Amino acid sequence: MVNGEVDAATARAKAAAITPILSRFQARLNTVPNTELALARLQRDVKNAEELSARLSVLHEEALIRESEAGSSGQAAIVVVDPALAPDGKHVLSVYVQCAPYKLREGHWDLRRRDLSLTVINALGAYAPNLSSLVEGVQVITPEDLETCYGFTGGHIFHGELALDQLFTMRPVLDWARYKTPVRGLFLCGSGTHPGNGLTGASGANAAREIIRELR
DSSP: OHHHHHHHHHHHHHHHHHHHHHHHHHHHHHTSOOOHHHHHHHHHHHHHHHHHHHHHHHHHHHHHHHHHHHHHTTSOOOOOSOGGGSOTTOOOOOOOOSOOOSSOSSSOHHHHHHHHHHHHHHHHHTTSTTHHHHOOOOOOOOHHHHHHHHOOGGGOTTSSOOSGGGSGGGSSSTTOTTSBOSSTTOBOOSTTSTTOSSSOOHHHHHHHHHHHHHHO
16 A cells, blocks of 8 residues: 555656646647648658658569569679778678567676677577678667667667557547647657557657648
């Protein structure tokens, strides 16, 4: 009961602190002109995003073709879209890892960064022999880095779990799945919205269409 009372009191204090912030935010939103020019710019940005997405799809298909041709000829199947990323004969390997804890049981991420890189390299080494001997440099981005540098609370890049209770009409919560929030003029478009994860830009594109519909 004591913990419950403390939590309730904390929640009330936080709610009281947020209320004036929302009021100021709403006042700022009210100063944004609802004009045909704003709508035209947003429609232009959506069109540019769709064209960029189409171009990236073409580059991806071309890369897959090159990978397939290299594999069938017995060469190393390396997908390269931008050769300027590394010198000739060398490559950049980007590895996305699930899941690393935000809080470590022992130590701090500043001191355990190298441990994570060795764990990942050794795991990949089971499928890519001699990988460790080929690595010349490593950059490790920890969950703490994701929060400090990019603002991901708890280092969570998806802004919410990819679980059944947080997908589709329940992402991020019920009644907010159409990107529009109870705060007039405030829309959501990050990973915490449908369809959520990845680099497709679909969340932003969907939110932009809702904003266009609101401005009309």
